[in-house]
Amino acid sequence: MKLKARPLYLDKLLAAKDNGLIKVITGMRRCGKSSLLKLLGQRLVSAGVPSDHILTINLESFEFASFDRTQLHDRIMGLMHDHDRYYLLLDEVQLIDGWERVVNALRVDANVDIYLTGSNAHLLSRQLGTLLSGRYVEIRVFPLSFAEFLRYTGELDRNTAFERYMRYGGLPPVVDQGTNQELAYTVLSGIYDTVLVRDISQYLQIRNPMVFNDVTRYLADTAGSPVSISRIEHRLKSARRSATNDTIERYISGLLDAFLFHQARRINVKGGDYLQGLSKYYPADPGIRNMLVSYHQGDIGPLLELIVHNELKTRGYDVQVGRMDNLEIDFVADRISADMTDERLFIQVSATIMDSSTRDREFEPLHRLHNASGRRMILTLDTFGLGSVDGIDVVNALDWLTHSE
Incomplete structure (x- = not known):
């Protein structure tokens, strides 16, 4: 080929x-x-x-x-x-x-x-x-970004391509299988098994692969949500698969070291300091996530957030989760530009903000950042209501994903 x-x-x-x-x-x-x-x-x-x-x-x-x-x-x-x-x-x-x-x-x-x-x-x-x-x-090197995916596949219909990308991800050998779900998931399972055997087990000395797989699936299932190590421990215990906090943290470190997941730590937007615990973890590829926990039509919101997170990593940003009082900002992303100045983005991600309550919820934390240095954005799959509102850019996510900035 x-x-x-x-x-x-x-x-x-x-x-x-x-x-x-x-x-x-x-x-x-x-x-x-x-x-x-x-x-x-x-x-x-x-x-x-x-x-x-x-x-x-x-x-x-x-x-x-x-x-x-x-x-x-x-x-x-x-x-x-x-x-x-x-x-x-x-x-x-x-x-x-x-x-x-x-x-x-x-x-x-x-x-x-x-x-x-x-x-x-x-x-x-x-x-x-x-x-x-x-x-x-x-x-x-990261799996194919959505823009790379379009060039790689030659797909002309952007919406059709994005649905395929959400389901199967951007790992080249998986993309090569087209839309054959059985073949794609076979390749994804093989990649996961290879990562487990070759890149994690060799130094973690995993004694109970079932517990390790449970931890991995939990992180995939809760991608975009704060993760509590104690909650994972209780969940394993209720399934009669006990593991200590230290073991769970070791397994998560192994997943990060094998580049299978990314960690987004919480940061206090006002003070700039990192907050302890409750980090978020994002699979490195949506196909890996769906292989672990299965794909459902209702997963569009979480998958869009995952894809935006991974796109930011591909573009060279350091990505955190922002906290401000009792509000959360999906992503606070920083990178050093070519002229050595710091670029900062504050991003909310929502599949749609056409509902007024959803729109208010996504706008509120960004409105409170009116004095902050950095671009404020809402990324959505909506095609109406786009533009700048009170200094906050409402941008179609597919436009953003296919135009490097």
Whole structure:
């Protein structure tokens, strides 16, 4: 199958080419990291790099199942037969214990520009923080955004595409199944099982997979709602599957480290400080969420909120949940712009605000922020009543999702 371009990430890699830093590409399983390396290899060849100077090694291959760091180092060094510039594309690097020593040795001893992918933040951060601290740049890859999804599928009807996107998500191998629900859910289940076995179990030592799955499904089912660890503990106990708070927190950390979920912490909008507990957790992809808890027509509101959250992450925002007195703001999103100034968004998400009570509820917290620095927005699927109202922008969500800002 022909690889489909993902310029958002490929351009970042090409901009960092030969900059003296190791490029570390992170993200959940099957989000497109390996394809991105292949696309990079193709671009390097088209730019005149000899193909035998592009060394692509996928450590998931059975060929490397028993490799240790010494064997990996020797294999790579054996492929470099002159002193010209080489490009090393090393896929799923966390599978080799001590890989950071190999990479550091190559950085020091060889004329090589190094690109790595990894699917476990815990293992990567532990290893990157030692020998490679200050010597790498991380490029985070996400599942297809809705705008990418439209280009990837060639779907011309935006509403039809969004309904499909809400149901099946944006993981490329799932999107490739079209609208075949059975095949899509088979692929999604396989991805989840791989994440559990390869990226979580190996360091969490999960003794009771059923409890772990219960915690995962609870987070998926309550996406967009504050999560109480004690409430999860009580729920497990009532199902005769007891687990301590520490165990539950460890499982949640594992899901975050495997990039399967994102955490949105609560922030006091007035004071700027973080509030303890009751964070929200969002699955990294709507298809994963629906595989875990099933898709229902009434889920449009929560799924829209999930998609907006993930879009903000894709655009490089740090995303929190805002609290102000007794009111909540769905998202307080910050990022540093190209001119090094801080951009802040205050966003409410609602499938519709045509009902007057819903409209008042969504507007109220944003009205109270009239002195705050940042853009105030309501994202909705409505196509009427859009525009600026008292400095608050009411924007159609599909327009916002398909136009980068």
